[in-house]
Amino acid sequence: MRFMMIVRATPDTEAGAMPEASLIAAMTSYHEELAKAGVLLDAAGLQPSAKGWRIHHGNGRRRIVDGPFAETKELIAGYTLIQVRDREEAMEWARRFPAPMGEGTDAVLEVRQLYESCDFEPNHGVERLRETQASSTSAQA
Amino acid sequence: MSREATHRAIEAVWRIESAKVIAHAARLVRDVGLAEELAQDTLVTALERWPVDGLPDNPGAWLMAAVKNRALDRLRQDALHARKHEELGADMDALQSHVVPDFVDALAEASEDDIGDDLLRLVFTACHPLLSTDARVALTLRLIGGLTTDEIARAFLTPEKTIAQRIVRAKRTLSEARVPFEVPRAAELPARLASVLEVLYLVFNEGYSATAGDDWMRPALCAEALRMGRVVAGLMPHESEVLGLVALMEIQASRTQARTDAEGRPVLLMDQDRSRWDPLLIRRGLDALARAEALGGARGPYALQAALAACHARARRAEETDWEQIVALYDALAVVAPSPVVEINRAVAVGMAFGPEAGLDIVDALAAEPALASYHWLPSVRGDLLAKLGRVDEARAEFERAAGMTRNARERELLTARARAVAAPP
Numbered sequence: 370m371r372f373m374m375i376v377r378a379t380p381d382t383e384a385g386a387m388p389e390a391s392l393i394a395a396m397t398s399y400h401e402e403l404a405k406a407g408v409l410l411d412a413a414g415l416q417p418s419a420k421g422w423r424i425h426h427g428n429g430r431r432r433i434v435d436g437p438f439a440e441t442k443e444l445i446a447g448y449t450l451i452q453v454r455d456r457e458e459a460m461e462w463a464r465r466f467p468a469p470m471g472e473g474t475d476a477v478l479e480v481r482q483l484y485e486s487c488d489f490e491p492n493h494g495v496e497r498l499r500e501t502q503a504s505s506t507s508a509q510a
Numbered sequence: 511m512s513r514e515a516t517h518r519a520i521e522a523v524w525r526i527e528s529a530k531v532i533a534h535a536a537r538l539v540r541d542v543g544l545a546e547e548l549a550q551d552t553l554v555t556a557l558e559r560w561p562v563d564g565l566p567d568n569p570g571a572w573l574m575a576a577v578k579n580r581a582l583d584r585l586r587q588d589a590l591h592a593r594k595h596e597e598l599g600a601d602m603d604a605l606q607s608h609v610v611p612d613f614v615d616a617l618a619e620a621s622e623d624d625i626g627d628d629l630l631r632l633v634f635t636a637c638h639p640l641l642s643t644d645a646r647v648a649l650t651l652r653l654i655g656g657l658t659t660d661e662i663a664r665a666f667l668t669p670e671k672t673i674a675q676r677i678v679r680a681k682r683t684l685s686e687a688r689v690p691f692e693v694p695r696a697a698e699l700p701a702r703l704a705s706v707l708e709v710l711y712l713v714f715n716e717g718y719s720a721t722a723g724d725d726w727m728r729p730a731l732c733a734e735a736l737r738m739g740r741v742v743a744g745l746m747p748h749e750s751e752v753l754g755l756v757a758l759m760e761i762q763a764s765r766t767q768a769r770t771d772a773e774g775r776p777v778l779l780m781d782q783d784r785s786r787w788d789p790l791l792i793r794r795g796l797d798a799l800a801r802a803e804a805l806g807g808a809r810g811p812y813a814l815q816a817a818l819a820a821c822h823a824r825a826r827r828a829e830e831t832d833w834e835q836i837v838a839l840y841d842a843l844a845v846v847a848p849s850p851v852v853e854i855n856r857a858v859a860v861g862m863a864f865g866p867e868a869g870l871d872i873v874d875a876l877a878a879e880p881a882l883a884s885y886h887w888l889p890s891v892r893g894d895l896l897a898k899l900g901r902v903d904e905a906r907a908e909f910e911r912a913a914g915m916t917r918n919a920r921e922r923e924l925l926t927a928r929a930r931a932v933a934a935p936p
Contacts, residue, residue, distance in 0.1 A: 405626070406526060407740035410790060450790075452733065457522035461569075485767075 370482060371410065371452050372459040376469040377477040378418070378444035383437060385417045388471070395467035403451060403462065414447040442477070456482070516561045523569045524553055528656040530570070531577050533628035538581035540691050542635055542653065543681030548584065552577040574625075629654075630745045631691050637706040638689055645680040646709045648673055654741070655734050665727040666716065706742065707755050707812065710735050714759050721774065721920070732763055743798070750807020753798045757816035760795030761823050764788040775920050780828045792823045811847040814839055833863035850879045854891055866898040886915035890925060897932045905932045 376382075388396075403409035419437035438444060446469075453459050463480045470476040531552060536545035552573055566572040636649040651657045651665075659677065663670040694702040717731030739756040746752050768782040777783075799820055802813045818839050825831040840856035853876055861869025873892045882888045893908030909929035913922045 405741065405744045407737035407744070410794070452737070454525065454730070454733070455522070457518045458525060461519065461522040461526060 370455070370459075370485065371450060372463075373481050373483060374449040374451065374463055374466060375445050375479045375481065376447040377479060378441050378446040379470055379474075379476060380441060381470065382446035383417045383419070383441050383444070385419075392467065392471045399465065399467050400449065402465070403449070408451045408453050408458075408462065410450040410452050412447070412449040415445060418444050450483075513561055516565070517557070519565060520553075520556055520560055523565070523573075524556075525656045527570045527573050528553075529632060529654045530625050530629055531573050532653055533632040534574055534625060535577045535581045536632060536635070536691050537628045538578065539584060541685050542632065542649075542691070543685050544584070545581070546653065546681070548580045549577055551580055626745055627693070629741070630693050633706055633742060633745070634693055634702055635684060635689060635691055637702075637709045638684060639702070639705050640687055640689060641680050641683060643709070643712065645676050645683075646705070647712055648676045649680045650709050650738070651713065651734065652677055654738055657734070661727050664725045665731050667725075667728075703746075703749060703751065707751060710739050710742070711755060711759070711812075713738075714762070718762065721770075723774070729766075732759075732766070735759060736763055748805060750802040750805040751810040751812050753802035753805070754807060754810050754813030754816050757795045757798035757802060758812055758819055760791045760798060761816060761819035764791035764795065764823065776924065779822060780831075784826060784828075787823070795823065796820055809842060809846060811843065814843045814846065818843070831862070833859055837863045850876060850881045851885075851887075853879075854882070854887055857895075858891055861895050861898070866895040870895045870899070884915060886912040886921070886925070888912075889915070890928075893928065893932070902932055 400409060400412055403412075417437060421436040421438075423434045423436070423438070425432045425434055449466075451459065451462055453462065459480060459482075463478060466478050468474065468476060469478055528549060532542070532545050532549045535548045536542050539545055539548065555576060556569075556573065560566070560569075633650070633654055636653045637646045641649065647666075648662055651662050652659070657665070659674045660670050662668075663673040666673070693699075713731050714735035717729050717733070717735065720728035720731070736756070736759045739752070739759055743749075743752045743756045764787045765779075765782060767788070768784070768786040769777060771777050795816065799813065799816045802808070802810070802816070807813050808817070818836060821832055821836050821839070836859040837856065840852060840859050844852050844856060853872060857869045857872035857876070859869075860872055870892070873888065873895060876882060876888060879888075889908040890912035893905045893912060896902075896905035896908060906929050909925050909932060913925035913929060916922050916925065
């Protein structure tokens, strides 16, 4: 299963400030650990929302709104996508994530599980087969 | 954290760290069986202490230090034991204060900071050619994958006892043969690496052949093989065939969701809904392949198979497939890894690129191949080529023959349906 570890934006990230060398080093070695463990799928830092835009859908129309956006804490500054065997493993990797803005600085790391295709397309055929197999197994027992 | 949550957290830490912990111990005691025992003892200690003391800040380092102490203790005991037998009158105080500590300290120093190397040694030892393929697979999943015996048993639809015995015997074989705990030297490396890659691909294919309704551990083998492949690729970044295999697995795994229909029946590559292919895995696969090729490994058997998978992955629609490129790749594969199965696939590609008549020539040349006598793919491919040539009766007969040969009920259904379809008027 896949999890996305999301670093929430801060005034610093929104200002486009470059992280300190020590933080870059910590992030690099953490991501190296992920890669060495074979669980890293993808990772990237995002540029400030000032360089982004939103498309608002409303009243059947689309409206483009350029960044920056005010609600900094709701924005994201980067993500790391991992593939692990279970939730606990994702939890452990998240625990090891370096303090995203450096030690001693407030920051939020949010972890979300991805949907897999099989999650949102209920597969009736598979379910039926499982039921059939389960009942034939219990019949044998 | 509740006790149960702590236990689950410890298990997760263990899954992440166990291979490294075992590898570190094995470097010291030079025996993977004993190393695994020491690692297990370390886990037991963690399970006793962490719920009381809380999880350490760096659980990996804690485990490594703990297992190292256990290994060194064990070596001290053994050395002491050996000494006792050798020199019964020796001064034990002198021994303990000088001789024994000196030797273990030197050993411990020599083993610092080489965890990646230790892990690679463990991979090569678990996949040692002295062991049967089954044993290599089980030992690799246990030591590198960190799977429990029960998980391996479920994944391979084998009784747990059988797997447990297989692992015990494999460890004993390695121990008795005094297999050195090391990465093979250059001369041996290609053959030994081939053995590692074979094990990984076997695990992957076992997962790939899982069908709907199987225990979830079976399809999980794909992810496990892929994870181990990525680990080995990280440890041997200059070995193009490792990257070739990783590329092949990434691209094949990208099709997982499209390989079966809503009823759980297999869907042929050309008929798959390509929008359900996983673009991230395709991209990762193409990246790995590009790195393999940049290392000069484009002609390796795994890199060629990955390149074949990549041809399909790059075609957004089935009709856009570059069949001439596929034929060229099969031609190359037939040189480095010739096999009747490669020939059949080459025939399919030739049929697509240069017309069914050309494909049929290759298939007919294979008719006498004994290795294919019970392989339903041959009549199935022949039927397909004949149908395209309008030789309806012959085509139907081939599909029926193929249906009679497969042991897979789903495939039989598919082939019988094709036999019926070919009989219908155009």
